Amino acid sequence: MNPPDEQGRAATNRRQLQAAQTRRDIILAATRLFTRQGYAHTSVTDIAREAGVAVQTIYSSVGSKARLVTAMLDEVDAISGVPQLGAEIMRSTDASQIIDLQTRLTRQLNERCWDILAGLRSAAQIDQTIAAAYADGQARHADGARRGAERIAKLGALRPGTDADTAATTIAVLLSIDTWVQLINEHGWSFDRAEKWLSSSLRTLLLVEAA
Incomplete structure (x- = not known):
């Protein structure tokens, strides 16, 4: 007992x-x-x-009710482990690992919170309040991409001719919810396959030496 x-x-x-x-x-x-x-x-x-x-x-x-909209985004972050993975990204001294962690973060966002994200994405097109919340989520995504890109730039690991702004945009676009929706829903890829391809593509596009 x-x-x-x-x-x-x-x-x-x-x-x-x-x-x-x-x-x-x-x-x-x-x-x-x-x-x-x-x-x-x-x-x-x-x-x-x-x-x-x-x-x-x-x-x-x-x-x-108004708080529910913000809570949706907070809940997505909590379920997906965003704070923990974000901290790992900022601690990492390996550019390839940073790319892998950012890809894993967005995978977990989409895989674990598909219903919430799909609902927000759909409702944002017809409701201004939800559109504002969805825009906030997109801003969080862009900010995370920027911080990761700046971390890689600080390590001196970006390909010649690629600056932090370009890297941030590349990460944000390739790891956006729209990309995940296309790969998973429209092309029938598994999350494992999508994660592997996205990480590999970002390393090739952004890093001095692709892993």
């Missing part, structure tokens, strides 16, 4: 996992509804019904 303190920690961990799953369910429900009927025409009551929770649970778990 486990000691009382271990039982307490186990119970706390279960509650934390349940809370995280509830939050995720709410965000996914909101994404589906925003995609189907638009942000303006979706109420907190609608979201609660879709997620199978009480209205108060939404406010205590996530916040207001």
Whole structure:
């Protein structure tokens, strides 16, 4: 039988996992509804019904309807391990590894959060509030590409004639959600194949010596 303190920690961990799953369910429900009927025409009551929770649970778990939009992006980052991989990129002294880590980061974003990203991408075309959130996500992506490119440039590993701005644009474009959608959805590639090809292509395009 486990000691009382271990039982307490186990119970706390279960509650934390349940809370995280509830939050995720709410965000996914909101994404589906925003995609189907638009942000303006979706109420907190609608979201609660879709997620199978009480209205108060939404406010205590996530916040207001407006906060749900920002929470979608934050949840995507958390699920995908963006903070951890971003820190690894900034610590790395190997340009090839930086490319591989950036590719892995965007793979995890798309593979683990496909439903949320697809919902945001679709709804952004018909709803201004979601479009602003999607643009924020795109800005985060571009900023990550820029920081990776600047890190590679600082290591002196960019091909002659390639500056950090060009490298950042190349990374942002090749690792964009649109590229992943084309490779996975339209061409039927696996995530493994897409990741391998994208990393190899970026190393060839950007680095002094392709790995």
